[in-house]
Amino acid sequence: MAEIHVENLKVVYRGVILALQGVSLRAGPGEAIALLGPNGAGKSTLVRAMAGLLPQYDGRVLDGKIVIAAQDTSHAPALKVASLGLTAILEGRPVFRYLTVLENLRAAAHRLGAARRKEISDEIFRRFPRLYERRNEQAGYLSGGEQQMLLLGMALLTEPKILVVDEPSLGLSPKLVEEVMRVLDELRRDKGLTLVLVEQNARAAFQIVERVYVMEQGRVVFEGTAQEAQADADVMEFYLGAGAAGGFAEAKRYRRRKRWV
Numbered sequence: 660m661a662e663i664h665v666e667n668l669k670v671v672y673r674g675v676i677l678a679l680q681g682v683s684l685r686a687g688p689g690e691a692i693a694l695l696g697p698n699g700a701g702k703s704t705l706v707r708a709m710a711g712l713l714p715q716y717d718g719r720v721l722d723g724k725i726v727i728a729a730q731d732t733s734h735a736p737a738l739k740v741a742s743l744g745l746t747a748i749l750e751g752r753p754v755f756r757y758l759t760v761l762e763n764l765r766a767a768a769h770r771l772g773a774a775r776r777k778e779i780s781d782e783i784f785r786r787f788p789r790l791y792e793r794r795n796e797q798a799g800y801l802s803g804g805e806q807q808m809l810l811l812g813m814a815l816l817t818e819p820k821i822l823v824v825d826e827p828s829l830g831l832s833p834k835l836v837e838e839v840m841r842v843l844d845e846l847r848r849d850k851g852l853t854l855v856l857v858e859q860n861a862r863a864a865f866q867i868v869e870r871v872y873v874m875e876q877g878r879v880v881f882e883g884t885a886q887e888a889q890a891d892a893d894v895m896e897f898y899l900g901a902g903a904a905g906g907f908a909e910a911k912r913y914r915r916r917k918r919w920v
């Protein structure tokens with residue numbers, strides 16, 4: 660049984676803006692998959708749908724279904740989804756900017772007892788020594804990479820079984836992107852997590868996932884192994900903007916196109 664299973668999912672915003680049309684995917688227990696594709700393809704919408712967060716964005720599932728840990732969560736609220744073990748780190752590094760690193764971690768750990776909280780906090784500081792050094796500083800003053808590590812630490816305090824991470828590489832230097840990918844890979848292996856990585860940076864994602872889904876205009880246009888995607892010139896050039904000719908400019912042609920029901 661797949662840990663996450665999305666079938667023929669159709670999502671609209673404000674009742675009329677069709678953002679996903681017939682999207683299907685699966686991620687088995689302990690598997691790492693990536694959702695790739697240009698701006699506006701529908702990746703974040705899929706993350707919101709999986710996390711039960713569509714209503715916050717005036718969106719809803721119109722058709723199809725989402726099954727998480729064998730339960731139909733197509734219309735489930737975020738708390739129900741979280742209780743099934745899915746934790747989503749949303750785009751844009753949403754840390755509490757005016758709270759310190761320690762306070763952010765405490766806020767994420769509100770459901771844990773003191774002993775378990777200490778155990779996981781120790782683990783977080785072992786994995787991310789830089790967070791320990793900056794534990795009393797306001798999170799808003801951390802660098803982008805440090806904020807990403809803090810979000811991963813906060814996610815660990817929810818004891819996830821499925822981790823969904825939206826665009827962790829955004830705005831980071833190539834060296835930091837590599838570091839974030841390494842940490843995600845380590846976490847998945849050490850904890851047997853199912854990982855759904857959403858990325859525009861396809862090359863970074865290829866390093867740590869087994870299978871990829873490429874999205875464009877609200878649909879999945881390619882599904883295959885990371886190797887198959889990399890060997891497919893059309894996928895690389897037109898959807899991932901990583902080919903020889905055209906490059907990223909080519910992918911940008913597909914930006915932000917909306918369709919109406």
Ligand SMILES: Nc1ncnc2c1ncn2[C@@H]1O[C@H](COP(=O)(O)OP(=O)(O)OP(=O)(O)O)[C@@H](O)[C@H]1O
Pocket residue numbers: 672673676677678696697698699700701702703704705716717750859915916917918
């Ligand atoms: N809250 C919203 N209300 C209306 N339309 C929205 C909303 N959020 C997203 N959309 C539209 O839905 C479509 C898919 O957007 P989405 O953010 O899911 O794409 P994305 O692949 O995550 O892009 P990006 O990488 O830029 O975040 C786009 O056309 C976008 O304009």
